Amino acid sequence: MLNIEKIREDFPILKRKVNGKPLVYFDNAATSQKPQQVIDCLVDYYSNHNANIHRGVHILSQEATDLFENARIKLQKHFNASKAYEIIFTSGTTHGINMISNGFSDLLGVHDEIIVSALEHHSNIVPWQMLCEKTGATLKVIPMNVKGELEMDNFRAMLSEKTKLVFVNHVSNALGTINPIKEIIDLSHAVGAAVLIDGAQATPHLRPDVQALDCDFYVCSAHKLCGPTGIGILYGKESWLNKLPPYQGGGEMISEVTFEKTTYADLPHKFEAGTPNIAGGIAFGAAIDYLNGIGLENIAAYENELLNYGTKRLKEIEGLKIYGPETNKASVISFNIENIHPYDIGSIIDKLGIAVRTGHHCAQPIMDFYKIPGTIRASFAFYNTKEEIDIFVEAVKKAKTMLS
Structure with a gap:
């Protein structure tokens, strides 16, 4: 069992605020944050x-x-x-x-x-x-x-x-x-x-x-x-x-x-x-x-927990579509909301302190296959929490309401 609060203490950037809100960093697939030891x-x-x-x-x-x-x-x-x-x-x-x-x-x-x-x-x-x-x-x-x-x-x-x-x-x-x-x-x-x-x-x-x-x-x-x-x-x-x-x-x-x-x-x-x-x-x-x-096996098990929890919470949102496999995947959720451009969602939730990636993720042929301009990508790491996922989901719901 990982002590997530102790792990989070190793990452100084997780203490900062963005637009007056505690940082929720879900762009780990782009780059991970660095522990104080590094x-x-x-x-x-x-x-x-x-x-x-x-x-x-x-x-x-x-x-x-x-x-x-x-x-x-x-x-x-x-x-x-x-x-x-x-x-x-x-x-x-x-x-x-x-x-x-x-x-x-x-x-x-x-x-x-x-x-x-x-x-x-x-x-x-x-x-x-x-x-x-x-x-x-x-x-x-x-x-x-x-x-x-x-x-x-x-x-x-x-x-x-x-x-x-x-x-x-x-x-x-x-x-x-x-x-x-x-x-x-x-x-x-x-x-x-x-x-x-x-x-x-x-x-x-x-x-x-x-x-x-x-x-x-x-x-x-x-x-x-x-x-x-x-x-x-x-x-x-x-x-x-x-x-x-x-x-x-x-x-x-x-x-x-x-x-x-x-x-x-x-x-x-x-x-x-x-x-x-x-x-x-x-x-x-x-x-x-x-x-x-920490142990890569422990990291993988915990990130899978976050993936399952995040997937379940996001599926509560009407009109939200997740792309990619349902099983046998890493802790990445790539999704869109019907009739809303991914960039618009990303921009609004950034104002709420949440960092995700939007766009084609340097994988344009995948987006062409699905005939979409891009996706919103939330990618989780072992220093993230279910509480952060809750904040993220509520932010996406708010953005959807604003843009609908």
């Missing part, structure tokens, strides 16, 4: 250890290097990667996806096919479209049904020896759908295709085991995991990371440089050109420690 970690690094890493013989550089590499080990253990150097620090999920897209640009040709799903965020659509433009490969899309689930029979029919890459999110940011990624990975591997999983929305709610999943690549961002912005990871199987070329050239990613030829450094440095977000990487490790201290 904020203190950032302050401590810049106050006591700030130096560049891997390069200096002085004590500050050695301390910073140790802190940064220890964070990598924490992330390796959290995701159960086989080796620490299979964890590549990135600026976030989008960066990791683009690294792999760029790496495959010399490995694909006009007869090859790659597959994405209809439930993807734009960051897991656009890089693959760009890759197809470069290589002449064909992009195919796993269709979705009205429940917000992938049509797996269609996916099976798409797969062939032409399929080289498959990309799918673990959890839909727009609908909360938890996709059957283990089945997708196994089916893809059966035809020799590599698989990248976008874990940006999954990792705040569950703990992926990349070896058990057997995925080739897994990407996520720290800022959705109570960590800072501007830092994330790409997990890649060692065999694939050795096969792919570096994404950027510069310092750190080299073994030897002459004007005639450069040889590249070993993993993970081959993919980490330049000075990284050192403080961010260390604080990502602190965020993982914080979440594991």
